[in-house]
Amino acid sequence: MKTIPLCKQSGSSLVVVMTTLATLMVIVAVAADYTWTVHRNVQRSNTLETAVSVGDACLDLLFTNWRATSRVTPTTAQPTSTFNTLPLPTAAQLNLPAVGNFAKRGVSIDPQNDEATDYDSNYTISNYKVIAVRPEWTALGSAGAAPVPELGLSQGATIATTAANFDYIASADVTLPALGPSNRVVARVRRVFQKQQISPWNFAIFYLDPLEIHPGANFTVTGWVHTNSDLYTGHDYLTFADKVTYGSDWFAPTAANPNVGFKPGDLQHPETPMAPHYPNNLPPAHDVAKQPFGLDSTQLFNTADANPNNDSYHELVELPSAGADPLASARYWNQASVVIRINANNSYTIGTPNANGTMNVLNSGSIYTMFNSAITTNQSITNNREAGAAVKVATLDISQILNAAGTAYKSASFTTPIIYIYDNSATTHPLKADGTVDLSVNKKTDGTTTATAAPRAIRLKNGSKIPAAGLTVVSNNPVYIQGDLNTGGNPPSNSGNAVDAITPQVAGYTRAPVSILGDSINILSNSWSDALSGTSPAASNTTVNAAIVSGIVPTAPVGGDGSYSGGAENFPRFLENWSGHTFTYYGSMVELYKSQQATGKWTTNASVYSPPVRQWYFDNNFKIKPPPGTIMLYSYVKGKWSVL
Numbered sequence: 001m002k003t004i005p006l007c008k009q010s011g012s013s014l015v016v017v018m019t020t021l022a023t024l025m026v027i028v029a030v031a032a033d034y035t036w037t038v039h040r041n042v043q044r045s046n047t048l049e050t051a052v053s054v055g056d057a058c059l060d061l062l063f064t065n066w067r068a069t070s071r072v073t074p075t076t077a078q079p080t081s082t083f084n085t086l087p088l089p090t091a092a093q094l095n096l097p098a099v100g101n102f103a104k105r106g107v108s109i110d111p112q113n114d115e116a117t118d119y120d121s122n123y124t125i126s127n128y129k130v131i132a133v134r135p136e137w138t139a140l141g142s143a144g145a146a147p148v149p150e151l152g153l154s155q156g157a158t159i160a161t162t163a164a165n166f167d168y169i170a171s172a173d174v175t176l177p178a179l180g181p182s183n184r185v186v187a188r189v190r191r192v193f194q195k196q197q198i199s200p201w202n203f204a205i206f207y208l209d210p211l212e213i214h215p216g217a218n219f220t221v222t223g224w225v226h227t228n229s230d231l232y233t234g235h236d237y238l239t240f241a242d243k244v245t246y247g248s249d250w251f252a253p254t255a256a257n258p259n260v261g262f263k264p265g266d267l268q269h270p271e272t273p274m275a276p277h278y279p280n281n282l283p284p285a286h287d288v289a290k291q292p293f294g295l296d297s298t299q300l301f302n303t304a305d306a307n308p309n310n311d312s313y314h315e316l317v318e319l320p321s322a323g324a325d326p327l328a329s330a331r332y333w334n335q336a337s338v339v340i341r342i343n344a345n346n347s348y349t350i351g352t353p354n355a356n357g358t359m360n361v362l363n364s365g366s367i368y369t370m371f372n373s374a375i376t377t378n379q380s381i382t383n384n385r386e387a388g389a390a391v392k393v394a395t396l397d398i399s400q401i402l403n404a405a406g407t408a409y410k411s412a413s414f415t416t417p418i419i420y421i422y423d424n425s426a427t428t429h430p431l432k433a434d435g436t437v438d439l440s441v442n443k444k445t446d447g448t449t450t451a452t453a454a455p456r457a458i459r460l461k462n463g464s465k466i467p468a469a470g471l472t473v474v475s476n477n478p479v480y481i482q483g484d485l486n487t488g489g490n491p492p493s494n495s496g497n498a499v500d501a502i503t504p505q506v507a508g509y510t511r512a513p514v515s516i517l518g519d520s521i522n523i524l525s526n527s528w529s530d531a532l533s534g535t536s537p538a539a540s541n542t543t544v545n546a547a548i549v550s551g552i553v554p555t556a557p558v559g560g561d562g563s564y565s566g567g568a569e570n571f572p573r574f575l576e577n578w579s580g581h582t583f584t585y586y587g588s589m590v591e592l593y594k595s596q597q598a599t600g601k602w603t604t605n606a607s608v609y610s611p612p613v614r615q616w617y618f619d620n621n622f623k624i625k626p627p628p629g630t631i632m633l634y635s636y637v638k639g640k641w642s643v644l
Contacts, residue, residue, distance in 0.1 A: 080144075149164035206290075332420060338352060539574075541584070563601045
């Protein structure tokens with residue numbers, strides 16, 4: 001019998017074992033390498049995600065400081081050099097360990113080629129900067145060059161009155177330690193910052209405060225609508241024909257929540273809310289707040305401080321006080337070419353404004369002569385909304401400052417047609433620290449207080465013709481507009497027929513750009529009579545073509561007296577029985593503040609007024625040619641975001 005040597009069997013087994021062990025070792029090594037690779041990639045991915053988050057936080061810090069710096073001079077588009085000193089981020093702000101060489105500022109002004117110049121691997125944060133760019137996001141010529149407006153406008157005077165966007169690019173390169181060949185990951189994060197500028201005259205209705213629209217009859221709003229606060233729409237009589245936006249929230253009934261639409265505290269609308277109508281593809285939508293003058297209301301408007309120049313957006317129509325004035329560039333007093341002061345003894349003074357609220361008095365010259373024949377004082381109107389108060393009125397007869405044809409102003413020196421007219425004996429209810437009006441205090445012009453209110457107002461009449469250059473009239477008092485304004489005569493719209501409403505001026509007359517600003521704006525019809533005031537006399541069809549800025553008396557808070565603001569449908573106030581008569585309005589309605597003189601609450605009492613048939617339209621002409629004067633809205637927004 002043949003035998004196999006045991007040594008051969010033993011050798012073969014050893015080979016098999018060794019081969020198996022080698023194979024297993026290779027498998028283990030491959031598995032270990034794979035596991036290590038996966039671990040490294042996961043760690044790098046997690047670190048990269050952290051780096052991107054850190055970069056995004058850097059951009060948020062840049063945005064906050066860029067916006068705050070831009071708001072200091074909102075009417076100017078700032079160059080890159082303005083932002084060279086924005087504070088660098090700290091490790092504590094970004095929740096990172098404190099290390100040396102944490103943050104380094106960028107210096108390049110070219111967003112396409114700044115990596116080689118500004119990225120520094122020795123720093124956790126590098127290339128930290130904001131630069132001004134062209135609309136194509138390409139470099140400007142120097143750090144001192146302002147951004148080019150996105151709408152293609154040239155720099156200069158047009159910027160103050162024209163819609164425009166200004167682009168900036170913010171950057172942050174974040175380097176964090178990580179596993180891998182370079183022992184680090186880098187996230188280069190970029191974002192477009194945009195300063196948006198638009199005139200409030202681009203809106204049919206613009207509200208800084210909560211906007212309520214509750215018409216009692218079918219009412220269509222043409223043109224854009226925006227509120228920086230809440231929007232309340234509880235009636236299906238209401239139809240929006242264009243874009244509607246809100247800065248906070250929109251309250252209208254839905255299937256899931258059918259009982260909203262009226263502002264809490266409003267007890268004048270006990271009916272079941274109904275949803276408004278709007279284009280199917282354009283429902284009301286949330287949008288960023290748009291700040292008048294580009295300033296956040298918490299920045300400069302502080303009723304508790306010692307500066308009298310910063311007490312709410314009502315400052316727009318107020319006189320400046322002596323000393324530094326943060327609103328000098330926006331205040332209409334400063335923009336006016338003529339000032340008319342009605343004195344306590346019913347005399348008046350004509351002059352030009354000084355920055356500290358004083359006047360250069362005129363006693364002769366073409367401007368003096370033009371206005372001296374147009375002013376009548378010591379008239380009286382009973383206003384039942386203001387508790388039946390006898391309101392002392394000074395009247396400006398617009399026809400008296402025009403040539404015989406009504407096509408030009410009598411004085412060639414009246415080149416900037418802005419009039420500031422006020423009664424300095426009026427008393428004002430100042431704001432409390434919480435921003436509400438203090439009805440218990442009557443504040444006089446000199447800063448002292450009195451127990452007795454002195455209702456004063458300005459009236460404009462005979463203003464059917466306005467020269468092509470336009471006109472702006474401003475007062476810190478309530479303003480009454482009597483009769484047709486800016487119509488050229490008796491327009492077809494005064495027929496009351498809906499088909500004629502689209503023609504609010506006579507044939508051959510072109511509507512001029514007109515704006516009226518006051519503590520409140522009141523409409524008196526063509527048939528108004530002072531002798532019948534206080535009796536809610538019968539109105540007649542009237543047309544007004546003008547933009548208006550006015551205050552409101554807000555809806556009462558929850559637990560209050562249940563009063564309603566009157567809503568946008570009563571933004572211009574009425575004192576007559578308009579039943580069966582039509583008020584035609586072409587313009588733009590802007591609410592920026594609470595009324596501080598005309599503080600009577602809206603009421604359904606027929607002794608005050610009965611509502612007109614409302615034929616209201618946004619005047620598209622304002623988008624092309626705004627009224628004289630500068631008033632702008634500014635938004636600061638974050639645009640396109642990317643990681644390189």
